[in-house]
Amino acid sequence: MHTDNTIARYKARVVVRGFEQQYGIDYWETFASVVRYDTLRALLAKAAVKDLEIDQMDVNTAFLNPNCEEEIYMQVPDYFELVMPGITKHTHYLQILKSLYGLKQAPRAWFQLVKKEFAKLGLYPSSFNPNLFIGRGIYLLLFVDDMLIIGDRKPVDDIKREINKLWKCEDLKAASTFVGFQIERDRKNRTLKIHQSAYILRLLDRLGMANSNLQDLLILVGTVLRSTD
Numbered sequence: 001m002h003t004d005n006t007i008a009r010y011k012a013r014v015v016v017r018g019f020e021q022q023y024g025i026d027y028w029e030t031f032a033s034v035v036r037y038d039t040l041r042a043l044l045a046k047a048a049v050k051d052l053e054i055d056q057m058d059v060n061t062a063f064l065n066p067n068c069e070e071e072i073y074m075q076v077p078d079y080f081e082l083v084m085p086g087i088t089k090h091t092h093y094l095q096i097l098k099s100l101y102g103l104k105q106a107p108r109a110w111f112q113l114v115k116k117e118f119a120k121l122g123l124y125p126s127s128f129n130p131n132l133f134i135g136r137g138i139y140l141l142l143f144v145d146d147m148l149i150i151g152d153r154k155p156v157d158d159i160k161r162e163i164n165k166l167w168k169c170e171d172l173k174a175a176s177t178f179v180g181f182q183i184e185r186d187r188k189n190r191t192l193k194i195h196q197s198a199y200i201l202r203l204l205d206r207l208g209m210a211n212s213n214l215q216d217l218l219i220l221v222g223t224v225l226r227s228t229d
Contacts, residue, residue, distance in 0.1 A: 013061070016074055016102035026072045031108035035143045035179055039129045041194070043139055043150055048185065048192035053156045055149045056175035060168045062145035063099045066109040072096045107144060114142060117166050121159065143179050 021027050047054050059065075074096055076089040099106040115125060123133040123140060133140040138151030138159055147163070149156050163169060175183050181194045204210045 013101055014077055016096065016100045018102040018104050018106075021072075021104050026070050027103070027105045028070075029108055030104050031111055033107060033111040033114070033131045033142050033144055035131055035141055036129050037179075039132055040141060040148075040179065040181075043132075043141060043148070044183065044192055044194065046139075047150045048190055051187060051190055052150050053153050054175045054183065054185070055156050055160065056172040056178060057147040057149065057160060057163060058170045058172060059145040059147070060170060062110050062167070063101050063103075063106045065167055066099045066106075066113040068096050068099050068103070068105075068109070070105070072103070074100075110145070111142075121162055123159070146178065148175055148178050 044054070046052070072095070073093040076087060076092055076094055078089075081088050096103070099109040103109075115130075118124070118133050118140075121136070123135040123138075126132040126134055131142045133142065136159060137155040138149055140159070141148040141150075149159060151159075160169075160171060164171070177183065177198070180196060180199055182196065182198055184193045184195070185191070201210065204212070
């Protein structure tokens with residue numbers, strides 16, 4: 001979804017019924033590579049003050065890259081016989097070789113692969129935040145399959161080129177949105193603003209309040225309301 005609420009692209013993929021998995025049988029450990037918002041704010045502030053580049057990359061079908069370590073089988077999806085005649089849910093099961101979307105361990109398998117490959121590139125996780133990779137003059141913040149890369153132009157371009165050799169990626173150039181935040185920069189004055197206007201407008205539209213009349217809020221920001229007798 002673009003910041004103007006238009007659809008960026010359509011996606012379709014096979015998703016495993018991970019809610020049927022049982023711990024100790026078809027999965028063991030789980031982990032999701034999400035960002036700490038204080039880390040994000042600190043990096044954006046540093047980029048603004050030092051006038052660094054803030055680029056973004058998106059890995060296409062990221063979870064299909066690592067192998068599935070457990071032995072797991074899934075039901076044949078509907079209409080699979082159109083791709084492979086004779087194979088239906090009544091005659092076969094499919095063994096999962098890659099960490100398909102929906103598997104409880106898929107995000108962890110992807111993160112483990114990223115950490116291994118990034119180490120070869122000279123990028124190592126921060127002790128404060130394992131999803132922040134540092135090295136070669138850049139900072140790379142990982143949010144599942146989205147990467148925010150901060151640094152001077154040449155090292156940023158160099159690392160993007162090498163990541164593109166590892167996985168099929170989409171180079172989104174200068175970041176305008178990341179983890180739901182919109183990023184607006186004034187490079188001349190070295191200032192940066194993050195906000196969620198697009199998300200708020202989508203929420204208002206969904207609740208049927210997009211055309212509501214505006215009203216000033218006569219309460220100071222930060223006021224905490226507590227129940228009383």
